[in-house]
Amino acid sequence: MKTFAVYNFGCRVNAAETNQFSQKLINEGYTPMAKEGQERLDTIFINTCSVTKKANIESVGLIRRLHKKYPDTKIIVSGCANLKEIKDLSNITVLSNSEKEIKLQDLNCEYTRKIADKFSHTNRFLLKIQSGCTAFCTYCTVPYKRPYLWSLPIETAINTVISANNDGYKEVIITGVNLNQYTPGFSNLLKALLEKTNIQLISFGSIPINCIDINLIKLLKKYPKRLQKFLHIPLQSGSDKILKLMHRNYIKKVILEKFSLLKNLESGLSFGTDIIVGFPGETDADFQQTYNLCQQIGFNKIHVFKYSPRPGTLARKLFLESEKISKDTVKQRSKKLRLLNVQTTLPFRQKPEKKS
Numbered sequence: 001m002k003t004f005a006v007y008n009f010g011c012r013v014n015a016a017e018t019n020q021f022s023q024k025l026i027n028e029g030y031t032p033m034a035k036e037g038q039e040r041l042d043t044i045f046i047n048t049c050s051v052t053k054k055a056n057i058e059s060v061g062l063i064r065r066l067h068k069k070y071p072d073t074k075i076i077v078s079g080c081a082n083l084k085e086i087k088d089l090s091n092i093t094v095l096s097n098s099e100k101e102i103k104l105q106d107l108n109c110e111y112t113r114k115i116a117d118k119f120s121h122t123n124r125f126l127l128k129i130q131s132g133c134t135a136f137c138t139y140c141t142v143p144y145k146r147p148y149l150w151s152l153p154i155e156t157a158i159n160t161v162i163s164a165n166n167d168g169y170k171e172v173i174i175t176g177v178n179l180n181q182y183t184p185g186f187s188n189l190l191k192a193l194l195e196k197t198n199i200q201l202i203s204f205g206s207i208p209i210n211c212i213d214i215n216l217i218k219l220l221k222k223y224p225k226r227l228q229k230f231l232h233i234p235l236q237s238g239s240d241k242i243l244k245l246m247h248r249n250y251i252k253k254v255i256l257e258k259f260s261l262l263k264n265l266e267s268g269l270s271f272g273t274d275i276i277v278g279f280p281g282e283t284d285a286d287f288q289q290t291y292n293l294c295q296q297i298g299f300n301k302i303h304v305f306k307y308s309p310r311p312g313t314l315a316r317k318l319f320l321e322s323e324k325i326s327k328d329t330v331k332q333r334s335k336k337l338r339l340l341n342v343q344t345t346l347p348f349r350q351k352p353e354k355k356s
């Protein structure tokens, strides 16, 4: 019996690809094994991440540890981490993101419950509909790591969801590197999946603000039970000056208009977001605008990230050239936003404690 184990770091696109890689190995006659404690494994697949310095260190650390533990196992590594330092180790095959995607192409994003990963336990199927990004937000390394744009055709998405549903999956999580760059159109895909499949629930990893259009609003209104009620919409900042420095292609006015449309639905939607604090050039006034915007929208979840310069990005250049924001200031700003998070989340968290 040929055996394998997979490891995944980072975003849901990576997780979807790791699931597909498992399926690929199963189709080739391999059997999935629990990760740790195996005497012997024939193949290990590790999908890495470099969204932060820590993620990169952890990814490379795991490769080294597994290489030491399983010196005779074929180890295939891919993903966004900087893999230069391990590429010459014996038994290691490095696949670029595009090589990995070509290898998985014939699966049409399908996989089955045989892969036995943590998502299959919860009846949630990760549907990767898009890959690649050419938006070049100035703080982000993804466009350098995944420069090739790809979109899953709507017909293929329908067939994949029908198969997943027949296989027992009850929920589909739509995922992509940059859903703004999904060429058939995000709301067109949702409409087709809602009309042409019986999937009980469609949810989303995160939705770019520019994907919120009038068609999506109509669908949220028409299918309140089949579309997830929690929307994670990463904004990164509420200051137009900082949004421009980040190369985010929206302004505060647009954010407020879209949230007003969502709130007018009165269908019990709740919201989450990602905010970067301490971006180069962020003044107290800029931060205050972000704080006010978050307060006005009333997020149930705010993921606060302290800006960290990533190699090769424009923001890093800006970071090196601009006046430094002290660590204390960044800490204070994060704390303030996290407290706001707690305040807006409290009634939400208290709900389950109510006894009927």
Ligand code: SF4
Pocket: 133, 134, 135, 136, 137, 140, 141, 142, 143, 177, 178
């Ligand atoms: S949209 Fe911006 S943040 Fe998202 S992957 Fe592309 S460059 Fe990175």
